[in-house]
Amino acid sequence: MAEVTSRDWFGKSSAGLLLGFLLALGTSGLFKLAAGVGDTFFSTKGQFAMWLIAPVWASVLSFCFLFASTRAAWGWLGLASGMVWGLLLALGGVA
Amino acid sequence: MKVRTDIIKMYKDVHGWVGILSGLALFIAFYAGAITMFEEPLQRWASPPVRLAPAPSLDKAPELIAKVLAAHPEASKGYDVNLVVDANRPARVSWAVGGRGEEHGPRKTFYASLDGRGDLQATERGPSPIAQFIDVLHQQVGLPLDHEIAMPIMGAIALLYCIAIVSGTVVLLPSLVSDLFALRVGKNVKRMWLDVHNVLGLFSLPFHLIMALTAVVFAFHDQFYDAQGLAFGGGAREERRAVPPRSGRPLDPAALIARVREQAPGFSPISVSFTRSPGGALSARVAGTDPRYGLRGPTAGFAGVDPYTGIIKATDYMPGSQDRWSATITSFFALHFGNFGGAPIRWAYFLLGLAGAMLFYTGNLLWVESRRKKERKAGLVEQTRATRILGALTVGVPLGCVAGISATLAAAKLLGESATSGMHSAIYYAVFLAFIGWALIRGAARAGLDLLIAAAATTASIPIATVIMAGKHPFTVPMVDITAALIASGLLLTWRVMHNRARGGPRDSVWSIAAANASGRCNPAS
Numbered sequence: 001m002a003e004v005t006s007r008d009w010f011g012k013s014s015a016g017l018l019l020g021f022l023l024a025l026g027t028s029g030l031f032k033l034a035a036g037v038g039d040t041f042f043s044t045k046g047q048f049a050m051w052l053i054a055p056v057w058a059s060v061l062s063f064c065f066l067f068a069s070t071r072a073a074w075g076w077l078g079l080a081s082g083m084v085w086g087l088l089l090a091l092g093g094v095a
Numbered sequence: 096m097k098v099r100t101d102i103i104k105m106y107k108d109v110h111g112w113v114g115i116l117s118g119l120a121l122f123i124a125f126y127a128g129a130i131t132m133f134e135e136p137l138q139r140w141a142s143p144p145v146r147l148a149p150a151p152s153l154d155k156a157p158e159l160i161a162k163v164l165a166a167h168p169e170a171s172k173g174y175d176v177n178l179v180v181d182a183n184r185p186a187r188v189s190w191a192v193g194g195r196g197e198e199h200g201p202r203k204t205f206y207a208s209l210d211g212r213g214d215l216q217a218t219e220r221g222p223s224p225i226a227q228f229i230d231v232l233h234q235q236v237g238l239p240l241d242h243e244i245a246m247p248i249m250g251a252i253a254l255l256y257c258i259a260i261v262s263g264t265v266v267l268l269p270s271l272v273s274d275l276f277a278l279r280v281g282k283n284v285k286r287m288w289l290d291v292h293n294v295l296g297l298f299s300l301p302f303h304l305i306m307a308l309t310a311v312v313f314a315f316h317d318q319f320y321d322a323q324g325l326a327f328g329g330g331a332r333e334e335r336r337a338v339p340p341r342s343g344r345p346l347d348p349a350a351l352i353a354r355v356r357e358q359a360p361g362f363s364p365i366s367v368s369f370t371r372s373p374g375g376a377l378s379a380r381v382a383g384t385d386p387r388y389g390l391r392g393p394t395a396g397f398a399g400v401d402p403y404t405g406i407i408k409a410t411d412y413m414p415g416s417q418d419r420w421s422a423t424i425t426s427f428f429a430l431h432f433g434n435f436g437g438a439p440i441r442w443a444y445f446l447l448g449l450a451g452a453m454l455f456y457t458g459n460l461l462w463v464e465s466r467r468k469k470e471r472k473a474g475l476v477e478q479t480r481a482t483r484i485l486g487a488l489t490v491g492v493p494l495g496c497v498a499g500i501s502a503t504l505a506a507a508k509l510l511g512e513s514a515t516s517g518m519h520s521a522i523y524y525a526v527f528l529a530f531i532g533w534a535l536i537r538g539a540a541r542a543g544l545d546l547l548i549a550a551a552a553t554t555a556s557i558p559i560a561t562v563i564m565a566g567k568h569p570f571t572v573p574m575v576d577i578t579a580a581l582i583a584s585g586l587l588l589t590w591r592v593m594h595n596r597a598r599g600g601p602r603d604s605v606w607s608i609a610a611a612n613a614s615g616r617c618n619p620a621s
Contacts, residue, residue, distance in 0.1 A: 003101040006108035017254075028319075029327050044411055044420040050319045051427060054311040061254060062261035065109055066102065095328030 002068045011070025013061065019077035020060030024053040026084035033093040096268045103266055110262035115462050115485070117255040118455040119492040123237035124249075124310075125455065126496055127229050129448025132433055132441045133575075134226040135394055139182040140572040141223035141507035141514075147208040147216055150180040150187040153349045155209070159188050160348075162215040163207050170205075173370040176348040182571070183222055184366060224516040225507045229500060232523070234313070237496065239524060250314025257307045263296055271297075284596070285464045292457040295450050302447045303454075309431040345369075345377055345402040352381070354405025355398065361385050361415055365395055369402065377402045386437045388414035388422075389429020396425070452493070459489040463539075484535065487542065491534030492527075494546040497586070499527035501554040501579065508560040508568060526553065540597055544590060551586035554579050 028049045031037075037045045060077065067073035088094050130137065151159055156176050163170050167190070174190035186206035193202045207217045235245035236252055278290045296303070312319070346354070352364050364383040371377050379402040382395040390396040391412040398416070399409025410416035417425060429435050433444030463486045467478055478486070503522040507514055530549070534542040557579035561570065 004105045005101065006105045006112075009109065009112075025322055025326060028323060032323075032327060044418070044424055047424050048420055050316060050323060051312055051424065053319050054308045054315075058254060058257035058308060058311060059261075062258045065105060065262075094326060 004066060004068065006065070008070045009065065012064050012067055012073040015067075015070070015073040015077050016061040016064030019074065019081050020057050020064065021053075022081045023060055023077065023084060024056035026081060026088055027056050028052045029088050029093050030084065033088070033091055096271060098265065098268050103269060106262040106265045110259055110266055111462055111465070113255040113259045113262065114455075114458045117252045117259065118459045118462075119488060120236040120238075120249075120252050121256060122452050122455040122459075122493045123496045124233055124252075125448050125451040126493070127233035127237070127500065129445045129452065130500065131226070131230045131233050131393075132445045132448065134230060135183050136572045137229075137504075137575060138222050138226040140575040141225045141504070142182040142185070143223075143511045143568050145182075145185040145206075146220070147186055147206060147218060148210045149208070150177075151209050153178065153187070153352070154347075156187055156348045158213070159207060159209055159215075162209070163188055163190070163217070166215055167205070167217065171371055173368065175366050175368045177366045178352060178364055179366075185222060189221075220512060223507050223514060225504060225514070225519055228503070228516055228519045228523070232500075237527075239520065246314045250311060253307055253310035253314055256303075257311065260296075260300070260303050260307055264300065267293055267297060285461065288457050288460050288464070292454060292461060295454040295457070299447055299450055299454070303451065305427075305430045306451070309427055312427070313431075341376065341403060343403055345379075346405050351379060351400065351402065351405045355381055355400060355407060358407050359398070359413070359416060361387060362396075362398065362413065367400075383414075385414040386435070389425055389435040390414055390432070391425045391428050393432045393434060456489070456493050459485070463489055483538065486539035487534040488531065490539045490543045490546060491531035494534075494543075494550045495527040495530030497582075498530055498546070498550040498553040499523040499525075501550070501557055501582075502526045504575075504579070505553070505556040505560040508557075508564045511564070511567060543593055544597065547586055547590040547593065551583045551590065554583040554586060 031052055032046070032049045035045050035049070037043060037049055064073050064077065067076060085094075153176075160174065160176070163174065169192050170190035174188055175184075176188055177184040177186065180187055186208055188208075189204055189206045191202055191204045203219060204221050205217050205219055206221055207215060210216050231242075234249065235242070236249050238245045238248060240248075278294060279286050345351075348367055351367060355362070355364055362383045362385050364381045366382050368380045368382070369377060370380075379400045381398045381400050382392070383398065384390060384395055388396070391414075396412050396414040398407050398413040399411075400406070401408050407413070407416070411418075411421045412425070414425070433440050463482060466482045466485075470479060470482065500523065503519045503526075506519065506522050510518060530546055533546060536542070537545065558576035561568075561576050
């Protein structure tokens, strides 16, 4: 296995920041779909969907340094986001 | 536990960089945050006695409300009736005008009572603004900026903090068992600081995870809601349904509270807020506590009540009556605010907050010391400019924050009625900046000693101010003065230890006085 270093921190952490947010937002969308939440602001289920974003985003951002390279980080996180958002689109969860 | 060495090395680098970027801001957030655990007692301690006539009883509140509304029609939009009248809520009835998004200028709160002849008294003089000032300092990690600008910066620091927690834990994993209960106090001071840092970090890991994740939400919730609204629709901010005004007479506050107590015996009401919508519909919200449950707000939960029947209608934010989703959301807030379980939990959070501040301080120390080592390996005899400046900031920012808060707290007593939020802010930042300036001019080692004494003196001035002003402002909440005296003694003790170390420690350390004397200032050119 390739060694990981901190030298490519910028590429990996920007993937974690941007794609991590996309992934977190998509996850909250899947939750809203599964839980049947219409609005976000007033219902408590909707608030829970908003809260979900923080742990997912922060986890991706914290662990994205483990990817072998910048390309791997963007590739895998892009794939994961694509799957989540593809599923959301297929299920009709996107406005 | 076995972790690949390249991963450890990588996360060690990451931990160092995110730590140094966020550590000083987090110190301020945690020190100020620890103090906000006692915002209500602190406000009682700092607020000069009220000049209003003694509050009329709750049964006489309708008379007071009628007179307030006659003299100040703008209060009909919303007013509070307080069940407990004390320094935190100094009048039976209060109301606010202006504020966010309104054209009437900054928010102003008025307090009303009835004098001996039953005439209305109203004053703008409320409780001391000091607790609010420290709370904002905490929320904005010490940045004197507009809330809208400070919050995303705080959010970015919270994200760095998340990365620091994960990377720090991973780095510690391989030596977890051998290092966990080890505190090697001895010749190797850096080893000792590392042990302290590890022990503090590991034992308060759950606390830090909670703080980091909730802080991300507190910073970015507007953006999160907006992004969700954009992506999934559903009208993130749809208007509430308009309720038509009702005929009939609303219940008197006393009767309303009696009805609420019948329905929720464990809930202790503190105040009732009445608001009238632009359409004319009246609504009532009761703020209260229940020590068996966490609270949605920092010091209270809320029940929506029908003002005409006293029936509890909305329990989303009401401790003990929430459904599972609401209770889960409330638990996130309560775990951040430490507002469950009463005083023992507040003290535990206070100590965890101070421990957190120490964690960031020791982290900064370690960073400066390892840079010094690296630089020495590279053949440098003196530290580089960057290391010197960081060393100076590591001393100046934490001590400046401690002393600034102490000075502005002591000033609350001295200023008395004339205290404003602006004055508290000016005093805090003057002291804070002076400490940083002194650290930069004198260098970490010498400034550290001077500033510790100065911080101890400012903190000791809190109980001194209490004694000086005792004539005008009778003793209340002695715990504030006792805690301040303890912190001042702690700072003095630290001064003694540092004093001895500065004379005996390694010469190329940032803490070495000998080196500081030899090289003069913090300026590498000298």
